[in-house]
Amino acid sequence: MQYDKAVTNRLKRIEGQLRGVINMMEQGKSCEDIVTQLSATRSGIDRSIGLIVGSNLEQCLHEQIENGEPTGDVVKEAVNLLVRSR
Numbered sequence: 633m634q635y636d637k638a639v640t641n642r643l644k645r646i647e648g649q650l651r652g653v654i655n656m657m658e659q660g661k662s663c664e665d666i667v668t669q670l671s672a673t674r675s676g677i678d679r680s681i682g683l684i685v686g687s688n689l690e691q692c693l694h695e696q697i698e699n700g701e702p703t704g705d706v707v708k709e710a711v712n713l714l715v716r717s718r
Contacts, residue, residue, distance in 0.1 A: 635684070638683075639680055639683050642676060642683075645676065646676045646680070649672065649673045678717070689706065693706055
């Protein structure tokens with residue numbers, strides 16, 4: 633599967649956020665500030681998962697339709713991936 637450059641860039645930003653959280657912990661920042669940043673990181677990861685699963689679903693559906701194959705299993709698999717990610 634080809635991954636969109638925007639998703640890769642999003643994950644690199646999340647990586648930077650996590651490094652920032654570690655620095656905050658090393659500096660003794662407040663629990664509230666750290667949890668706020670971790671929540672922002674988690675939201676970014678959740679959005680990335682959605683983008684990746686959605687893109688994969690779209691690609692798989694196109695292939696299934698082109699091959700005249702049923703699409704129900706592909707949709708179920710995508711939903712299961714999203715459920716498992718939580």
